[in-house]
Amino acid sequence: MITLRIRHATTYRYQQPVSLGPHRLMLRPRESRDLRLVSIDVTMTPPTVLTWAQDVFGNTVATATFQTATDTLVIESIAEIELDAVAWPVFDIAAAAIFYPFRYSDDDWIDLGALTVQQHPDPAGQLRDWAQGFVRTNPTDTLALLKDLCAGVAERISYQSRESEGTQSPIETLDRRVGSCRDFAVLFAEAARSLGFGARIVSGYLYHPDRNNVTLGDPGSTHAWAEVYVPGAGWITFDPTNRGVGGSNLIPVAVGRGIQQVMPVAGSFVGTSNAFLGMTVEVHVTS
Secondary structure, three states: OEEEEEEEEEEEEEEEEEEEOOEEEOOOOOOOOOEEEEEEEEEEEOOEEEEEEEOOOOOEEEEEEEOOOEEEEEEEEEEEEEEOOOOOOOOOOOHHHOEEOOOOOHHHHHHHHHHHOOOOOOOOOHHHHHHHOOOOOOOEEHHHHHHHHHHHHHHHOEEOOOOOOOOOOHHHHHHHOEEOHHHHHHHHHHHHHHOOOEEEEEEEEEEOOOHHHOOOOOOEEEEEEEEEEEOOOEEEEEEOOOOEEOOOOEEEEEEEOOHHHHOOEEOOEEOOOOOEEEEEEEEEEEO
């Protein structure tokens, strides 16, 4: 077990005071058998009223409302967690799902719902055909197939950090052969869905104390990855950016059907069209 401190600060700057609309914050790590939240403190400038709720996925969401105009918005979260995820997990997959293709139970199929449906158009079947290329035999080992797909994303796509908003479609990522971690996550999840799996996007933080062993990303940074539901094992973590399986160095904050549902901060302002000057994000994950 390791105790980690996560500091996440987001700063927005404007040319003149603007009126801020409600902001949705997803900053509270998701507790599980592997992760225990010790404490979290969220502070904002200017002062705000925070209300907390859970969304349909069980994510903890804070909504901030503002009473005064401002030319600077600072959102800072400091969380302390205990992480106890194993580096090399063993997945106890149900006998009926060891080999692909398999059929989800009726209950699983209903509950997975939209998580099994591709969210981006693939009219020519380009993504489906690419994903099918990882199916070596029929039947084939389910976990090996998903691991190959995860590694295949990293082999096909070159990593490129991108601070601008938005995410590429899977077809764009395949064609451009370059993308950020959120592009990798969306491509992997959509490819898994094209094969009939239930998949979801995860946002959170990446931690690795040894910079020499991290090829993509800083020891502490925001990150995006994906999870695939396999009967018996449940939700299995896949980090295609770093070719990782399991979450020993990942701190999940939010899960959702699409990347737009798990953004750490989302909000609006009312002001002139050129009022927005820029945004900076600082993340430090330390033991």
